[in-house]
Amino acid sequence: MYSKKVMDHFTNPRNMGEIKNPDGEGEVGNPVCGDLMKIYIKVESKDKQEMIKDIKFQTLGCGSAIATSSMVTELAKGKNLKEAQEISRDDVANELEGLPPAKMHCSNLATDALKKAIKDYYSKK
Ligand code: FES
Numbered sequence: 571m572y573s574k575k576v577m578d579h580f581t582n583p584r585n586m587g588e589i590k591n592p593d594g595e596g597e598v599g600n601p602v603c604g605d606l607m608k609i610y611i612k613v614e615s616k617d618k619q620e621m622i623k624d625i626k627f628q629t630l631g632c633g634s635a636i637a638t639s640s641m642v643t644e645l646a647k648g649k650n651l652k653e654a655q656e657i658s659r660d661d662v663a664n665e666l667e668g669l670p671p672a673k674m675h676c677s678n679l680a681t682d683a684l685k686k687a688i689k690d691y692y693s694k695k
Contacts, residue, residue: 572633573667580633585643587626594694596686598679605631605676607639609683611646613691619650627683634669634676638662642680651688657681 589610614623
C-alpha cells in the first residue's frame with residue numbers, strides 16, 4: 571500500500587525533534603483522526619532573503635503523517651520563506667512517490683504546520 575519512499579521516511583524520519591527558541595512554530599491537529607503535528611523553524615537572513623536554516627518536527631500520528639512531516643522538512647530546509655510557503659501537499663506526495671488516496675489528508679497536516687510556523691515567524695518580527 572505504501573511506496574518504498576514513504577516506508578523509508580516513516581521508519582527513518584529526517585529532522586525529527588524540537589528546536590529550542592525557534593524563530594517560528596506551527597501546530598496543527600486533525601480533528602478527524604486526532605493526530606497532532608508541530609513544526610519548528612530557524613530563519614537566517616542571507617543576501618536579503620530569509621532562508622530556513624533549520625527545521626524540525628514532532629508528530630503524534632499515523633505513518634503517513636510521520637513520513638509527510640519528514641519530507642516537508644527535507645523540502646523546506648535551505649529554501650527561502652516564500653518558496654517554503656508554496657510547498658503543496660501534492661509536492662509532498664509526489665516526492666514520496668505517492669500516498670494512498672485515503673492518506674492524502676495526512677500530508678495537509680505537514681504543509682499546514684509549516685505555513686503556520688512561517689506565519690508565526692512573521693508575526694513575531
Ligand atoms: Fe491522522 Fe494520518 S490518519 S494524520
